[in-house]
Amino acid sequence: MSTVDPKVTSGLGWARLSELVSAVQSRQTSAVEVTQAYLDRIAADDARLGCFLRVAHHADDGPAVSALAQAASVDAAIAAGQGDSLPLAGVPVGLKDVLCTRGLATTAGSQILAGWVPPYDATVVSRLRSAGAIVVGKLNMDEFAMGSSNENSAFFPCRNPWDVTRVPGGSSGGAAAAVAADLVPLAMGSDTGGSIRQPAALCGVVGLKPTYGRVSRYGVVAFASSLDQIGPLARSVEDVARALQVIGGHDPHDATSVSSPQPDYLSACADRPGPAGSSLRGLRIGLPREYFVAGNPDAAGASGLDPQVAAAVQQALDELRRHGAELVDVSLPHTEYAIAAYYFIATAEASSNLARYDGVRYGLRKSVSKGEAQAAGRSALFDMYCRTRAAYFGPEVKRRILLGTYVLRSGYYDAYYRRASQVRTLIRRDFDQAFSRCDLICTPTSPVLAFRSGERSDPLAMYLADIYTISCNLAGLPGLSLPCGFATPLDGNMPLPIGLQLLGPTLSEALLLRVGAAYQRMTDWHTRRCPLAMGKAAQ
Amino acid sequence: MSDFEAVIGLECHVQLDTQSKLFTGAATTFFAEPNEHIDPHTLGLPGSLPVPNRRAVELALRMGLACGCTIRSHSQFARKHYFYPDLPKGYQISQYDAPLCEGGSVEFWHDGAPRSVHLLRIHLEEDAGKNVHVAGGMVSLLDYNRAGVPLIEVVSQPDLRSAAEAAEYLRAIRRLVRYLGISDGNMEEGSLRCDANVSIRPRGSERLGTKVEIKNINSFRYVEKAIEYEIARQTDVVVRGGSVRAETRGWDAERGQSRSQRSKEEAHDYRYFPDPDLPPLHVDAAWRDAVHARLPELPMARLRRYSDGLGLPAQDALLLISERELSDYFDAALLTCGIRPAMSTLPPEQRVLAKLAANWLLSELLGALHRDGKDLGQSPISAAALGELVSLISDGTISGKQGKDVFARLYAGEKSSPAALVDALGMRQISDPAIIEEACRRVLMAPANQKQVEQYQKNPKLLGFFVGKVLAETGGRAKPDAVSALLQRLLAERGSQSP
Amino acid sequence: MARSIENSAAQLAIAPDEVRTTAELARLYLSPDEVERTASELSRILEYAATLKRVDVTGVEPTVHAVPQDSPLRDDVVGPHDDLATALRGAPLSQDRYFVVPAIFETGDEG
Incomplete structure (x- = not known):
C-alpha cells in the first residue's frame, strides 16, 4: 500500500488496518496523529452513541493510561527503527470493559466495580500494546457481559449507529457500535454465548469468537469461565485476522490456554484464486436443518427467524455456491436443548x-x-x-x-448442572459428526434485526434469540460473523445490517478467515458505512 | 468405664513446603509483614486465573504414596463456595469428587500395639487468609498472606476410639510429613491443623451417632483435651436423656471448653462444582512411580527394623523414630559401627553393639543436649564420631568409663576423632595377655600384698582387691574381665602350690 | 424413570421460600416484590429448561472443558507481588496494612 490516500493524513476512513499500519510504520503519518484523529471522533460522536465508558485521556496517570502518550512511545519506537516488529503500529483499539487495563479503571459495566483500577494488564492488552496498538478507551457492555442488547449496562445504554433508537446488540455492544461508527478501527469484545458475533451482526461489522483457549483469558473479568473467549471486531475479515495473530497463542498464565502454535492468519486471508476462478471450490458448507426452521419459537427464538434475515443468508449461500462451495445438509439434533x-x-x-x-x-x-x-x-x-x-x-x-x-x-x-454438562457433551458430538460431512457450518448470526431500545424486557425471550450463537460456545468452537446484507425492518425506515455466521471445527480459525475474506472479495456489504460514520468521513 | 464408645475421625490440614502458592507465584514464607504476599490471584482480583504448582502436586503425591493411597491419573479441582472475608474469591479451590489420593492408611504405635487408621482421601486445596480480631472492636482486619498457600487435607475414616489414640494418630501424621519432607508439621505456626469429628454410641453398637465437628484444634496439647471434653459433653447429654445436636464447635483453649459455632441446619451449601479454570490434573504412571521410588524409609518401617532387625526394646525404637533427624543420626552412627540399615536380623554381638549405640545416643547425647537446651542439629558430636566411640567401647579398646571421658571431651568441642583422642590420652586398653600377666604377677608378688594373697584362699571376694591393684598398675588400660580371669587362674595356681 | 420425570416436573416452579434461601446463599437481599418476581421468572426459565429432561444422558460423561486437555503445571518459583498501598487504595476500608470488615464474630455467619 504505497500510495497515500488523502484520507490517510486525517487518520480516518481507512480501507483496512494494513494501510494504517504501513503508513505509521513508514512515518507517512504518526501514531499520535492517528490517535488524535480518533480521539476527536470519539469526542464528537460518542455522546450520541454511548460506546465508551472511559476514554484514555489522562496523561497525568502515566503512559499506560494516556492514549496520546502510548502513541508517542510507539512513534519513538518507530523512529528507533523498531517499526517492523509492530504489526499494529499506531492502531487505536477500544477494549470491552472486561479486559483489565493497568492504571485504567475497569468495571465490566457494573456499579460494583465502579472506579476499580486494576494493577495489571490482561494478556490480550499487553500483547496489543507490544504490537504497537494504542488503547484509546474502555467500551460499554452489558453488566458482566450478561445481555444481548447493551441495555444492561449499569452506566448508560449504547446505541446502534445505524439507527440510534435501536440497540447495538450485546454484550459487546460498545465494541460493535464503536467499530461501525468508525470511532475505532479495531475493538476487542468477549463472547460467552454470542456476545461478539451478535452485536457484530446487528452493527454490520466483522466479529470473531476464537476457539476456546486460543486467546488467553488472563485478565478478563469472568462471566462463565468455560465459555468466555476474547475476540476482535473490525470492519474486514483481514483486519480481524491481523488482530487475532497478535492476541492469540499460548499463555502460561491461563491453564485453559491452547498450546498449539498459531498459523499465519493473514496469509490465510490472501486472495488465492483457485482453478477456474472459483476460490471456494471443494469447500463443503454445512447447513444444519435445525437452524433454518423459520418461525419455530422453540428453535429460533420467540419471534423466530426473521424472513428478511433468512433471505439475506440465502443470498449469501448462493454467492458462496457460485464461487464453488458445495452446500451440504447436516444435522445438529441437540440444538433445541442448547439454550437450556x-x-x-x-x-x-x-x-x-x-x-x-x-x-x-x-x-x-x-x-x-x-x-x-x-x-x-x-x-x-x-x-x-x-x-x-x-x-x-x-x-x-x-x-x-x-x-x-x-x-x-x-x-x-x-x-440441572450435571445434566446440562452431559447435554453439552452431546452437543459437542453433534458438531463432531457434522464436521465429518462438511468443512464449516453456515447460519444466520441473529434470527432478528436490531430491535428498538426498551422493546424487549422478557428475559426468556432474550435468551431464546441466542439460538444460533450459543452452541458454538458450548462446544468451544470458533465462530465468525460478517455482514451479508441489509434490510429495513417493518417498524422502521432505516436499513439495518444482517450477519452471516461461519462455524468451524476446533482451531479452524484460518479456514473461517479464508472463507470470510473470500466472501468479502465477492461482496461489498462490509464497505457500507452507517450514516453517522459517512457524515463524519465527509467532513 | 463408660457404657459409651467414642467414634472419632480426623481431618488434618498440612501446609506443603513450597516457595510459592498453590495457584500463583506469591511467596509463602511464614514471617512477613501483613499483606506482603499478595498478587492478583491471592486477592481474587477480577481476571486473575489459577495455574497449579508442580511441586505442591508432587508433595501431595509423596504423602498419598507413603500412605498407600490409590492415585488418580486424572483428578479435578473443584470450587467450594462460602462467604467469609478471609476467602478472597468467595470460593476455595479444593478437590471434591475426584481427589488426587483415595484410600490408604496411616500406621502408628499406640498402647503397645500397632494401629492402622484407614484414610478416606487426601486432596489438595488452597488455604484461606487470616482474620485478626481486634479485642472488643467493631471491626476485623484481614491479612491475605496465607491465602492460597498449598495444603493437603488428610481425611481419616472414623476409625479412632479414644482421645489418646487420636492424639497419637495426629503425631503419626506430623512424623510422616516430616519424614517425607513435605511440611514442618508445626502446629503453632499453623502448618498442621486439625478438625475432629466426634460421636458416641452405646458400646457394642454398630450404628454411628450424631457427629459433632470440633474446629480450631491448633496444638498437640489440646487435641486430647478437646476430644475428651467433647466425649464427656456428649456422654453427659445422652445420659441426661437428651440427644446430641449436629453442629460445629470451636475449641477455646483458654477456657478449656468448646463452643457452638453454627448449627448444621442453617442455610449452608458449598455448591461444589468442577473448576472451569482448571483442566484435569494429570499424574501419569511415570511421574507416580518416580515419586514412589524416591520415597524415604518411613517411620513404621524403621520401627520394625529397629525392633525386629536390631532387637532394640520397643521404647528405644519408638523414641528413635520419633523424629527423622534422630533416626537418621542413629542410622549414620550404626553405619560407622559397621551395621548397615538392612532389614535382616542381626547376629547377637551386633545386636549388643546396636543397643550400646542406642544407649549412648538416647541417654548420653540427648541427655546432654537436653540439659543444654539444644537440639540434635546443634550436637557438637557427629553421628560418625558417636559411632566410632561406641565401636571403641564395644571392641574393648576403651572401657565404658573411659568412653564417658572421651564423650565429655568431644561434647566440649574437642576436634579430634574419638580414636585419635583415645591415643592422645593413652587410653587404649591393653589387650596383650603377656603384658597383663606380667602386671598381675607383679601385684601378686608385691610384698605389701602378701597378706591378702594368703587370705584369698578363705576369702575369694578379695579378687576385687587384686583387680583394682592391677588396673592401677596398668593405668586403667587393662581389660577388667581379662584381668580378673587371669588373676583367678594365677591365685588358684598359687593355692595348689602352697600347702 | 417416567415417574421420576413427572415428579421433577411438578416440583420445577420455585417457591418464594426457595428464592429466599437461594438469595441468602448468594448474599443478596431481595425485597418481598423481588422475591415474588424472581420466583416467577426463574420458574418460567426452569420450566422451559425442563426440556433437558427429555434427553437420554445415560452413560454420557459431562463436559466441563470444551477443549479437552490436561492442566499445565507451574514451576515453584516466586513471582511478582502487588503493591499493597495501591491495593489498599482500591479497598472500601483499610487500616495500616490491613483490609477491614465489620467484626466477624457475631451471629449468623459461617466460619
Missing part, C-alpha cells in the same frame, strides 16, 4: 465467579450501622455482604446469580 444447557452452565459459573464481589478487597461496599443489622437479626458482616451485592449488581446479574446458585445447590445439582 447454556443457561444452567453459564449461570452456575457466573454465580461462582461473581462471589468475589463482596465489598471487602475492592469495588464498592454498602453497609449500615451495627445496630440496624442486629435489629434485623443479622451480623453487620452478613448485612454488609447482602446490601453491597443487592445495591451494586443490576437486575439481570442478580437474576443469573440466583439461577446459578439454585442449580448448584446440593439437591438440584444432578438434575
Whole structure:
C-alpha cells in the first residue's frame, strides 16, 4: 500500500488496518496523529452513541493510561527503527470493559466495580500494546457481559449507529457500535454465548469468537469461565485476522490456554484464486436443518427467524455456491436443548465467579450501622455482604446469580448442572459428526434485526434469540460473523445490517478467515458505512 | 468405664513446603509483614486465573504414596463456595469428587500395639487468609498472606476410639510429613491443623451417632483435651436423656471448653462444582512411580527394623523414630559401627553393639543436649564420631568409663576423632595377655600384698582387691574381665602350690 | 424413570421460600416484590429448561472443558507481588496494612 490516500493524513476512513499500519510504520503519518484523529471522533460522536465508558485521556496517570502518550512511545519506537516488529503500529483499539487495563479503571459495566483500577494488564492488552496498538478507551457492555442488547449496562445504554433508537446488540455492544461508527478501527469484545458475533451482526461489522483457549483469558473479568473467549471486531475479515495473530497463542498464565502454535492468519486471508476462478471450490458448507426452521419459537427464538434475515443468508449461500462451495445438509439434533444447557452452565459459573464481589478487597461496599443489622437479626458482616451485592449488581446479574446458585445447590445439582454438562457433551458430538460431512457450518448470526431500545424486557425471550450463537460456545468452537446484507425492518425506515455466521471445527480459525475474506472479495456489504460514520468521513 | 464408645475421625490440614502458592507465584514464607504476599490471584482480583504448582502436586503425591493411597491419573479441582472475608474469591479451590489420593492408611504405635487408621482421601486445596480480631472492636482486619498457600487435607475414616489414640494418630501424621519432607508439621505456626469429628454410641453398637465437628484444634496439647471434653459433653447429654445436636464447635483453649459455632441446619451449601479454570490434573504412571521410588524409609518401617532387625526394646525404637533427624543420626552412627540399615536380623554381638549405640545416643547425647537446651542439629558430636566411640567401647579398646571421658571431651568441642583422642590420652586398653600377666604377677608378688594373697584362699571376694591393684598398675588400660580371669587362674595356681 | 420425570416436573416452579434461601446463599437481599418476581421468572426459565429432561444422558460423561486437555503445571518459583498501598487504595476500608470488615464474630455467619 504505497500510495497515500488523502484520507490517510486525517487518520480516518481507512480501507483496512494494513494501510494504517504501513503508513505509521513508514512515518507517512504518526501514531499520535492517528490517535488524535480518533480521539476527536470519539469526542464528537460518542455522546450520541454511548460506546465508551472511559476514554484514555489522562496523561497525568502515566503512559499506560494516556492514549496520546502510548502513541508517542510507539512513534519513538518507530523512529528507533523498531517499526517492523509492530504489526499494529499506531492502531487505536477500544477494549470491552472486561479486559483489565493497568492504571485504567475497569468495571465490566457494573456499579460494583465502579472506579476499580486494576494493577495489571490482561494478556490480550499487553500483547496489543507490544504490537504497537494504542488503547484509546474502555467500551460499554452489558453488566458482566450478561445481555444481548447493551441495555444492561449499569452506566448508560449504547446505541446502534445505524439507527440510534435501536440497540447495538450485546454484550459487546460498545465494541460493535464503536467499530461501525468508525470511532475505532479495531475493538476487542468477549463472547460467552454470542456476545461478539451478535452485536457484530446487528452493527454490520466483522466479529470473531476464537476457539476456546486460543486467546488467553488472563485478565478478563469472568462471566462463565468455560465459555468466555476474547475476540476482535473490525470492519474486514483481514483486519480481524491481523488482530487475532497478535492476541492469540499460548499463555502460561491461563491453564485453559491452547498450546498449539498459531498459523499465519493473514496469509490465510490472501486472495488465492483457485482453478477456474472459483476460490471456494471443494469447500463443503454445512447447513444444519435445525437452524433454518423459520418461525419455530422453540428453535429460533420467540419471534423466530426473521424472513428478511433468512433471505439475506440465502443470498449469501448462493454467492458462496457460485464461487464453488458445495452446500451440504447436516444435522445438529441437540440444538433445541442448547439454550437450556447454556443457561444452567453459564449461570452456575457466573454465580461462582461473581462471589468475589463482596465489598471487602475492592469495588464498592454498602453497609449500615451495627445496630440496624442486629435489629434485623443479622451480623453487620452478613448485612454488609447482602446490601453491597443487592445495591451494586443490576437486575439481570442478580437474576443469573440466583439461577446459578439454585442449580448448584446440593439437591438440584444432578438434575440441572450435571445434566446440562452431559447435554453439552452431546452437543459437542453433534458438531463432531457434522464436521465429518462438511468443512464449516453456515447460519444466520441473529434470527432478528436490531430491535428498538426498551422493546424487549422478557428475559426468556432474550435468551431464546441466542439460538444460533450459543452452541458454538458450548462446544468451544470458533465462530465468525460478517455482514451479508441489509434490510429495513417493518417498524422502521432505516436499513439495518444482517450477519452471516461461519462455524468451524476446533482451531479452524484460518479456514473461517479464508472463507470470510473470500466472501468479502465477492461482496461489498462490509464497505457500507452507517450514516453517522459517512457524515463524519465527509467532513 | 463408660457404657459409651467414642467414634472419632480426623481431618488434618498440612501446609506443603513450597516457595510459592498453590495457584500463583506469591511467596509463602511464614514471617512477613501483613499483606506482603499478595498478587492478583491471592486477592481474587477480577481476571486473575489459577495455574497449579508442580511441586505442591508432587508433595501431595509423596504423602498419598507413603500412605498407600490409590492415585488418580486424572483428578479435578473443584470450587467450594462460602462467604467469609478471609476467602478472597468467595470460593476455595479444593478437590471434591475426584481427589488426587483415595484410600490408604496411616500406621502408628499406640498402647503397645500397632494401629492402622484407614484414610478416606487426601486432596489438595488452597488455604484461606487470616482474620485478626481486634479485642472488643467493631471491626476485623484481614491479612491475605496465607491465602492460597498449598495444603493437603488428610481425611481419616472414623476409625479412632479414644482421645489418646487420636492424639497419637495426629503425631503419626506430623512424623510422616516430616519424614517425607513435605511440611514442618508445626502446629503453632499453623502448618498442621486439625478438625475432629466426634460421636458416641452405646458400646457394642454398630450404628454411628450424631457427629459433632470440633474446629480450631491448633496444638498437640489440646487435641486430647478437646476430644475428651467433647466425649464427656456428649456422654453427659445422652445420659441426661437428651440427644446430641449436629453442629460445629470451636475449641477455646483458654477456657478449656468448646463452643457452638453454627448449627448444621442453617442455610449452608458449598455448591461444589468442577473448576472451569482448571483442566484435569494429570499424574501419569511415570511421574507416580518416580515419586514412589524416591520415597524415604518411613517411620513404621524403621520401627520394625529397629525392633525386629536390631532387637532394640520397643521404647528405644519408638523414641528413635520419633523424629527423622534422630533416626537418621542413629542410622549414620550404626553405619560407622559397621551395621548397615538392612532389614535382616542381626547376629547377637551386633545386636549388643546396636543397643550400646542406642544407649549412648538416647541417654548420653540427648541427655546432654537436653540439659543444654539444644537440639540434635546443634550436637557438637557427629553421628560418625558417636559411632566410632561406641565401636571403641564395644571392641574393648576403651572401657565404658573411659568412653564417658572421651564423650565429655568431644561434647566440649574437642576436634579430634574419638580414636585419635583415645591415643592422645593413652587410653587404649591393653589387650596383650603377656603384658597383663606380667602386671598381675607383679601385684601378686608385691610384698605389701602378701597378706591378702594368703587370705584369698578363705576369702575369694578379695579378687576385687587384686583387680583394682592391677588396673592401677596398668593405668586403667587393662581389660577388667581379662584381668580378673587371669588373676583367678594365677591365685588358684598359687593355692595348689602352697600347702 | 417416567415417574421420576413427572415428579421433577411438578416440583420445577420455585417457591418464594426457595428464592429466599437461594438469595441468602448468594448474599443478596431481595425485597418481598423481588422475591415474588424472581420466583416467577426463574420458574418460567426452569420450566422451559425442563426440556433437558427429555434427553437420554445415560452413560454420557459431562463436559466441563470444551477443549479437552490436561492442566499445565507451574514451576515453584516466586513471582511478582502487588503493591499493597495501591491495593489498599482500591479497598472500601483499610487500616495500616490491613483490609477491614465489620467484626466477624457475631451471629449468623459461617466460619
